[in-house]
Each structure stands twice: as C-alpha cells, then as structure tokens.
Amino acid sequence: MLNAKTLAAAGMLVLTGGLAACGNSSSGSDAGSSAAPTDASKASFCATFTELGADVTPKEAADKLGSVGTPSGIDSGARHGFEVLLDHLRRLPDNAKEADLTAMARGLKASDQADVVSFLKYYGDECQDLPSDSPS
Secondary structure (H helix, E strand, O other): OEOHHHHHHHHHHHHOOOOOOOOOOOOOOOHHHOOOOOOOOHHHHHHHHHOOOOOEOHHHHHHHHHHHOOOOOOOHHHHHHHHHHHHHHOOOOOOOOHHHHHHHHHOOOHHHHHHHHHHHHHHHHHHOOOOOOOOO
C-alpha cells in the first residue's frame, strides 16, 4: 500500500539518483493525454498528497491525485512528469513495495525521468510550507 511517505520515497529515488538505468529503456508512456484537471488550487493540490492514507493502493493514489490535478502555473515538463507518475502508479500492484517503485523508476525513459524530477521539484517548492504532521 502506498502512503504519502512512500510516494515521497519514490520521488527521492528519482531525485537522489537511485536510478541505475541510463534512461534508454522505453516507458511506453502516453501520459500527455491525461484528463487530470489543470486548474487545481495550491491548497487542494498539496493536500491531496498529504491526505493519502496508509491503506491506499497505487491505483487509488493515482486516481486521487488525478482527480485533483495540478495548478495552472505548472510548467509543461513538470505537468508531463505528473502524468507519467500517475500512469506508472496505475500499473503497480495493489501491494507495491519499495522494490516495485524502484523498478518503475528504472523503467522510465530519460525524458520521462527528467519530467518526473521536474514535477517532484515543483511539488516540493509548492508544498514545502505544509505542516509535517500529515497522515502516514
């Protein structure tokens, strides 16, 4: 099951270079066609991550994040990274473990990896002032 801490850990795998892949594998991502809203408020965007409970599956997390979407000010690369992340979360098993997240991250194309990193940086910048006592 995924929670906000697990999503953050997945993000950290990407951000800290936990990806050993050179980025030449295909992620098969058609994430650019996401129907997730593009006009979320900062508060609802940030709250969606912190409100994910310990019993949420990767698909449920993707569905919750996708139903809120991203704020309109997000750049196109970060938005694409959000869509790639949702697409790949939907493919994970319900009982995903850290190894599944690592494998997911390693399976991304280099351009998708860069966009996911861009999204995670965007999320960090936008939501850094949130209280740290969010549910885990």
